[in-house]
Amino acid sequence: MAQSMSYNPSAGLAGMLKKGHTSYSGITDATLRNVEACREISTITRTSLGPNGMNKLVVNHLGRIIVTSDCATIVKELEIEHPAAKMLQLAAEAQDFECGDGTNLVVSFAGELLAQTEDLVRMGLHPADVVSGYAAAGEKLMTCLEEMTLLCGGGMGDGRKQEELERVIRPVLAAKQLGSEDILAPLVAEACLGTMSSSSGAASVNVESVRIAKILGGSIGQSHVIHGFLALRGLETSLTSCDNAKIAVYACGIEASATEAKGTVLMKNADDLKNYNKSEEKKMEEIIKSIADSGVKVIVSGGTVSEMAMHFIERYGMLCLKIGSKWELRRLCVATGSTAMVRLGAPTPDEMGWCDSVKQMEVGGKPVTVFRQKGEGGKKSKLSTIVLRASTSSVLADLERAIDDGVHAARTACKDGRLVPGAGATEMEMSLRIAAFADTCPGLDQYAIRAFGKALEVVPRTLAENAGLDQGKVLAALGAAHASGKKLAGVDIDAMGNSDATGVEEETKVVDLFATKATAFRLAIDAALTVLRVDQIIMSKQAGGGRGASAADQMAGM
Template sequence: MAQSMAYNASAGLSGMLKKGHQSFSGLTDATLRNVEACREISTVTRTSLGPNGMNKLVVNHLGRIIVTSDCCAIVKELEIEHPAAKMLQMAAEAQDFECGDGTNLVVSFAGELLSQTEDLFRMGLHPADVVSGYSSAGEKLLEFLEEMTSEVEGVADGRMKEQLERAIRPVLAAKQLGSEDVLAPLVAEACLGTMSSGGKAAVNVESVRVAKILGGNIHQSHVVHGFVALRGVEMTLTSCENAKIAVFSCGIEASATEAKGTVLMKNAEDLKSYNKSEEKKMEEVIKSIADSGVKVIVSGGSVSEMALHFIERYGMLCLKIGSKWELRRLCVATGSTALVRMGAPTPDEMGWCDDVKQIEVGGKPVTVFNQKDDSGKSKLSTIVLRASTSSVLADLERAIDDGVHAANTACKDGRLVPGAGATEMELSLKIIAFADTCPGLDQYAIRAFGKALEVVPRTLAENAGLDQGSVLAALGAAHASGKKSAGIDIDAMGVATATGIKDETNVLDLYATKSTAFRLAIDAALTVLRVDQIIMSKQAGGGRNAAMDPMAGM
């Protein structure tokens, strides 16, 4: 105790904290280091922004190869250690959880905001002045953004397939350029199939699943209003219609006793009678299930040979599903209740399916539980996805997941804003004009905030192989002349309008996604700028973790 109370005042903070800690403070050692780390992570993801964004090939610690342009997937697999850069990663994950799309906008805009602060600090501004200016500009940005919204009829209702596709298509094009015309109708159909017929339209993102089957091409993908199991049935019977379904989360086999015991058999008659009693009991169980009207039995565990024999005798179809998550989705699709006991289910515990059949897709047997009536009867839709490689399948699945989130967001808030960089350029001009009306040192930070908004159109042009200087100048001139919806038209290699109603580019973004992305990016940037000291304890593990110091080299 006496030793721990000894304090060497001349050692400063190092004399107070435990040996092995690290401390960084001040503008140069803490703030600028954090800014540099955030700029580096935004530089990695920025080239993946937009329809012409490049893919990243990431090999994780398990040797798994991920090829994607999805920002959230990239930053998750990078295993970021730097505490400031990790804030941007958490902001991207929050955006992905909330809206599905716009994660690259969060990281790119936050990184550009922090990059702009380096010039402000060289000018002599204090971090408090920068934080104050960025906060004022952020409030104005959300006000200006709301003024730019327009609502297209049918998107808010969510039940018009064409308008729902219109909201989904830009999201899919940003991830899978060239495949949006195939994927958008599939996602819209799958979402509409799970909507209830009455009340406000709503999409549950867990109700749209993806079944990935290797082989073929994306044009062979289709939607099933129901559940698809990626394995065949266990019986010679492979199809039935108007089927009652019994789902057992346990295995269908003779249960073992809890206490260990030994059966002594003296002759062959004892052995025959023992087997007959076991067969008789199993037959009683299967017969009671068949007498209840069940045509399909689904087991979450193993099915014994004896049980399969009696299921075959009574003309029922049997399927094994090993995953408890897949079993739960089947219960949702068919309205079944997973039973933990062997025996006949009650009418309330049974499920129903219009058509159950085993088909062959790409040389692989799959079992399809299809609800023929898609007017809200099925609570689950499955997109059967085909592609040539597993990497493409995984990336297509991520794009579809973002599209389903976009449909969910459109049903909650159907307001849209011009895309193709039009919104960011218009906001940039308005924020810079707002800075001219502000006295004091805040105006420099507000002007830098408006300059940072140009990162989106500049990156879109750069990723498309255009001359970013000339495109940005032409785009700024178009907005200065009053064309608020002028955006970058990548196909026309120039500048066009993007109102989404009469104009040729027809690029629209969801207002809710855009506003959430801006809010998260601003919050992450301000959190980093408010840090003036970093204190790190010695990492556990000795020499191994010393080499993994997140602040090393910064």
């Protein structure tokens, strides 16, 4: 204790902290280093923004290969350790959890804000002035963003119409899978509508109620929706179909249970052995018969099914399916209204589930079992399954991520159906309004506010750049269109290769969800301001060897 209390003032911070620590302070060593790290991660993901965004091939530490343009997946698999860049990753993950879409907008806009900050700091502005200006511009942005919703007719209706959901989902899918949105959007909308409650009131979509089953082979056009549950394995019995089936689900195996205490059975002759086997057979037959007498036609087991039990299941004309995953078993219980039992015996009426039809089918040469709910009489299925077909596993995984974003977009639209113009139209209009707002602000804040408006141009500029257009020409034409009052003018990515086109669509048909856009801007601004408020970085010595480069090594290399 006496040694730790002795402090050498001449040693500075090093004399107070444990040996092996690293520290950086000041604008050059801390602020600009953080800005540069965030700008680098933003540069990586920006080329994946928009419908023509490029994919990234990431090989993680386990050797798994991921090919995707989804920003949240990219930054997660990169395993970022730089403390400042980690903040952008956390912001992207928060956006993915809350809205499912707009993750690339978060990272790109935050990175562009910090890139603009670097110029302001080198001009002589203090980071506190930049933070104050960005905060004022952020408040103005949210106010103007609500006004933009009026340009799209106020938003969608009650969310129970197929065409309304498709209009919202299609741009989200196009940003991930350009060319497949016309196939996937109706499937996602149908799956979401199939699980909505039929009662009056606000529509709602539960993301967990839309499941994706990936089957390798075929093409995307062969994908379809099943209102119910699909198990990726065939039935164990010779019977392969059943209508109006009562279902019993067992979380345990269907076999003779072993005793807890070890014992020895002494058999003196062949009759003793025969009688022993008969007693076991008789007990198993009693159990299976009691299940059949309760009206059950389908037995689902979460464990093994013994040959003796399968023999009696076949005798009493029931279907049997084995599901090894407890998560799949839980989804089947939700879809059919069953209760997973841990005891082997006849289920009570409350424990039994029900399904319109159970049938074994063959999809792409693979046997699957379909539990279908027809939804007659206005009833809705509690679970919908989108059967995805594609030629490679990488495409299937990327399609799954795109559909997951589409389902999240449908959920967000049901909560807040307000829409804003897409294709960079909203960002360009906001850029002009923020620039005009900067002219009314006295003091040093106006420089930061003007830089904030300039940073908003990153979206239309990136859309044009990724589409192979001349970004300078497109931005000039787009700015002129908005200055003349054409507030719906956006980037026309279809103008690629046409030398006469300006790359600007005077009235874009693409729409974005207001809630997704507002949340993305808020998270990006918060992440950027958090980075700018840091003036000193102090890191303790890393414990153990660690995996890969440490945060201190990354800071030293910046």
